[in-house]
Structure formats: structure tokens, C-alpha cells
Amino acid sequence: MNISFESIYDREGKPTTLALAVLYSHLEQRAPDQNISHRSMPTWEQHAAFVGSKPYAAWHLVYDHVEVDNTDEDGKGYPQREYTCIGQVYFTRAREIGIQISDAYWRKGYGSEIITKLVEMVPRGPIFANVSPRNIASQKLFESLGFGVVQWTYRLDPVFFDEPLYQGHPAAASRELPADVKTAAPEEPPSDFFGMVDDD
Numbered sequence: 001m002n003i004s005f006e007s008i009y010d011r012e013g014k015p016t017t018l019a020l021a022v023l024y025s026h027l028e029q030r031a032p033d034q035n036i037s038h039r040s041m042p043t044w045e046q047h048a049a050f051v052g053s054k055p056y057a058a059w060h061l062v063y064d065h066v067e068v069d070n071t072d073e074d075g076k077g078y079p080q081r082e083y084t085c086i087g088q089v090y091f092t093r094a095r096e097i098g099i100q101i102s103d104a105y106w107r108k109g110y111g112s113e114i115i116t117k118l119v120e121m122v123p124r125g126p127i128f129a130n131v132s133p134r135n136i137a138s139q140k141l142f143e144s145l146g147f148g149v150v151q152w153t154y155r156l157d158p159v160f161f162d163e164p165l166y167q168g169h170p171a172a173a174s175r176e177l178p179a180d181v182k183t184a185a186p187e188e189p190p191s192d193f194f195g196m197v198d199d200d
């Protein structure tokens, strides 16, 4: 394994077209149980705007390279390096890791290697990962690297109640709310909500 990180931003701080395309394809690959931030697929324009807003402290595509022995027309051998993009990793300003490996490269040790490398690169301090309760692979990955659970994040969101849970899931009890609570549509808070009144 010879992994290297490449920032998704060019020298002017703009995302490269290649990076935008790779990241968009990664979004398409993600299953709902792997994701706690996106509910639906953004349009290309929304995606480009989000990535262009530099939402994270660092965001990299991750490559692996292999040395291949090629032969030219005269039968002379020459070694060549072949690079493959195997995934992406980011680090937020709140010191959270986000990682995604393309399906074809799962369970080959890339996740562990990438997180270990990232932890060495960033300034010392606590590092966090937000993982869906249904994402067992990710939970096992972080636990195998010494990360421990520090909190359960609860969310009251009418839309969320429509998502299926596996049998015996610890959140199942929270589904036992009255039907009108489950189906209530989100509302805009009144303008003086929490005393936030506009003086103008």
C-alpha cells in the first residue's frame, strides 16, 4: 500500500474539475445507512457550490500507486507507476474526520491506513467521527483504531421517523410517539422565537 493525499483544491483555492466529478460519484455511491448529513442527492450545481465554499479545514482525494513492469516495442522493460483514486477524506474545523472509500477497495486496510495518516498530519488534539448507528463498518473501523464513544446524538425530526430501523434498534422506543407528532410538518419558528425580535 502506497497511499498519498491530494488536496481537492488547486493553488487558487478552487476545486479541480476532476475532484468535483470524483466527489459527486462518491455521493452517488453512498447508501443511507452510511450517511448522516445528506438526505437526498444534490444537483451538480449545488454540489459544486458546496465544495467551492471550502466547508472543511482540509479535503483530500486519496490515491494508491502500484509499480507496473511494462515492455516497450523493442522488448525493453521499463517500470511505470499507476495511480488509482481509492477514496476521499476530510477534516473539519471542529476536528471531525469524514472518510469514504470506493466500494471496490473496502476491507483491504485503506480506511485504517488513511485515518492513521490523517491523525499524524493534523495538529495534536482530540479527533472526532460522527457515525450513523446503522453504519457498523464505520463503527468497527474507528473502534479498531482506539476511538471511543463519547456521546449519543438524539434528533427529533418528523421526517426521520419514516426511516426504517433494524429490529431491536435502541432508537426504536422513540418511534412510539403519537401519530400527529410523527407526521407534523416542520414549521418556521415565529419571528420573536427565543426573543430574537428584529428591532428594525
Ligand SMILES: CC(C)(COP(=O)(O)OP(=O)(O)OC[C@H]1O[C@@H](n2cnc3c(N)ncnc32)[C@H](O)[C@@H]1OP(=O)(O)O)[C@@H](O)C(=O)NCCC(=O)NCCS
Pocket: 034, 035, 098, 099, 100, 101, 102, 105, 106, 107, 108, 109, 110, 111, 112, 113, 129, 130, 131, 132, 135, 136, 137, 138, 140, 141, 142, 144
Ligand atoms: C467505513 C469504511 C471507510 C471502511 O473502510 P475500509 O477500507 O473497508 O476499512 P479497513 O479495511 O481499513 O478495515 C479496518 C477494520 O474496520 C472494521 N471493518 C471495516 N469494514 C467492516 C465491515 N463491513 N464490517 C465489519 N467490520 C468492518 C474491521 O474491524 C476492519 O478490520 P479487519 O478487516 O482486520 O477485520 C468504508 O466501508 C467506507 O468507505 N464506507 C462508506 C462510507 C462510510 O461509511 N464512511 C464513514 C462515515 S463516518
